Amino acid sequence: MGFHKSSNGINVKDKHILTAYCQKPGGETTYSELDLDGFIGVNKGRLAWGAHDFSKCARDVDFKLEGPENNPILHAQLDDGQGNVQESEVKLADCIKNVDGRLNFMECF
Numbered sequence: 001m002g003f004h005k006s007s008n009g010i011n012v013k014d015k016h017i018l019t020a021y022c023q024k025p026g027g028e029t030t031y032s033e034l035d036l037d038g039f040i041g042v043n044k045g046r047l048a049w050g051a052h053d054f055s056k057c058a059r060d061v062d063f064k065l066e067g068p069e070n071n072p073i074l075h076a077q078l079d080d081g082q083g084n085v086q087e088s089e090v091k092l093a094d095c096i097k098n099v100d101g102r103l104n105f106m107e108c109f
Contacts, residue, residue, distance in 0.1 A: 002093025003103055004065065004072045012036070012063035012074065016055035018092065024101035034103035036074070040090060045080025047090040049108060054078075059085070072096075 004010060007020040008029070016037045021029040041051020042058070055061065058076035066073045072092040077085050095108035 002072070003096050003098040004070060004093050006098045007032075007103075010063075010065065010072055012061070014055075015058065015061040018096065018103055020098075020103060022098040022101045022103060028101070030101040032098075032101065032103040034096065034105065036092075039095065039105045040074070042078055042088075045078045045084070045086055045088065047074065047076060047078070047088040049090065049095055 003020065003022065006023045010020040012018055016035060018034045018036055020032055022032045023029050037053045037055050039049060040054045041048055042054050043051060047054055058078055060077040062075040064073055073089050074092055075087060075089045078088050079085055095106055097104050097106050
């Protein structure tokens with residue numbers, strides 16, 4: 001289950017730090033942060049899991065909860081290396097989980 005199902009107040013600050021209030025198994029919530037630059041990078045102008053430091057070359061980074069499931073989606077404008085700027089997105093719930101009230105990256109590729 002993605003972290004967004006057991007968290008609230010989800011946001012991205014400073015273009016790369018995911019923040020949320022994550023519920024613990026006992027019901028209490030704790031504030032948690034996860035630096036997405038440690039897990040998301042850029043590959044051929046696209047956001048990519050398993051790389052690093054996407055925020056150093058991304059423009060117009062935006063975060064939204066989208067669709068009926070409120071999926072957490074990170075959007076960014078990136079250069080494809082040939083001078084073309086394109087939008088890319090990544091679903092954060094694919095690789096980030098709430099583990100005992102803390103945001104954690106989980107291998108997903």
